[in-house]
Amino acid sequence: MSSKNQRVCVGCKNVKAKCDCPTTNIAKSDNTNILLRPSALSPSDSVILSPGGPDDNITIRKNTTACAHHGGNLEYVTERSLRDILKNEMAEMLKVFVQQHVTEQFVTATNNMCREMEKLTSALESFNGRLNNVEERMALVEKRLDTAIDREDSVVIANLQTKINQYEQECILNDLEVTGLPEETNESPIHLASLLAKKLGVSLSEHDIVSAERVGRKILAERKEGDTTVARPRALVIRLVRRGTRDELLRAARVRRGLDSSGVATAAAPRRVYINERLSRLNKQLFYKAREESRRLMWKFTWTKNGNIFVRRDFTQTAIRIRNQEDIERVFGNSTVGPK
Structure with a gap:
């Protein structure tokens, strides 16, 4: 038989007599199962028409050559399955795109937020x-203000104390x-004042005296007379x-510096008596401090x-x-006067 009259197998491209592929009974009048030649763009795949209904007439067969050589087990995919596959593929692609886009947007937003947080x-x-x-400046101003107020308050208080003391x-x-005049029970202070004035050589009647009284609290004396403690x-x-x-x-009292209580308080032993002008409480404290500093x-x-x-160092200075x-x-603070 000549080569022109020999039939060639569509699957393996060999002469029909030498082909091992199974024979297919295809009716000449029906083209629903026509085996198509592989495309040049996809040599490993072939598409055949499935013997299905009008809605399921497209199938895809993978590796038709291999199938032709190994018994021809065909795998068919219906249009509905293809749609599901495409739908799933599109969903996966959309998911990947959304993930990438959202990730990029999230990273960008995070970076922008970090920069804004750094600025903030x-x-x-x-x-x-x-x-x-x-706050430091306010504290300094408040401190200065408090110091000024305290200084002003101190000056005002000192002036008020001076005025009150003068009054x-x-x-x-x-x-x-x-x-130093001994104190007796049931004594008459006015009578004692008259006796003192008489002893000093000054005429003093009861009409010249507004009042006479003992002041202060009783303090125990520093000495004892016998077994008894004498109250000062x-x-x-x-x-x-x-x-x-x-x-x-x-x-008269300054002339009679050795004045004692004899003839005035007869119940007690004679004691030295001192007569001075009465001082206010503040002046009395100042006078005591002035005497101590002068003595020192x-x-x-x-x-x-x-x-x-008044104080004076000697006759050469003013009071x-x-x-x-x-x-x-x-x-007295900065004085360096020493004993002579």
Whole structure:
């Protein structure tokens, strides 16, 4: 038989007589199962028409050559299955695209947020620094203001204390204070004042005396008489009608420096008696401090006159008035006077 009349197998491309492929009975009048030649673009796949209904007439066969050589087990995919496959593929592609796009957008948004947070943190740190600076300046201003207010308050309080002290001293300018006079039970202070004036050589009647009384609290004495403890006498304060009478008694007391209680308080042993003008509470404290400083620095004179306190180092210097504690610190604080 000539080669022109020989039939060729569509599957393996060999002569029909030498082909091992199974024979297919295909009716000439029916083309529903026509085996198509493999395409040049996809040599490993072939498409045949499935013997299905009008809606399921497209099938795909994979590796038709291999199938032709190995018994021809064909795998058919219907149009509905193809649609599901395409749908799944499109869903997977969309999912991957969305994931990539969302991831990129999320990373971009995160980076932008981090940059904004860094800017916000930097601005917040700058604001905190400025706020701390303002707080420090405010604290410094408040401290200065408090210091100024305290200084002003201190000046005002000192002025008020000075004025109150002056007014209190003016109220007792007619008073005398007698210390060291023994105190007896049922004594008459006015009678004691008359006896003292008589002993000093000053005529003093009861009409010249406004009041006379013991002031202060009883303090135990530093000495004992026998087995009994003698109470230290309280001061006797005598208020006179006229200041001239008070000054006359003070001059007489300065002349009679050795004045004692004999002839005035007969029940007790004679004791040294001191007569001075009465001082206010503040002036009394200042006078005590002035005497202590004068004694320490060997200043010669410390005295009072009309409620005013004066100190003087010696005869060559003028008298210095003491009004408050600042004057004592100013006068005696930096003094280097030593014993002569």
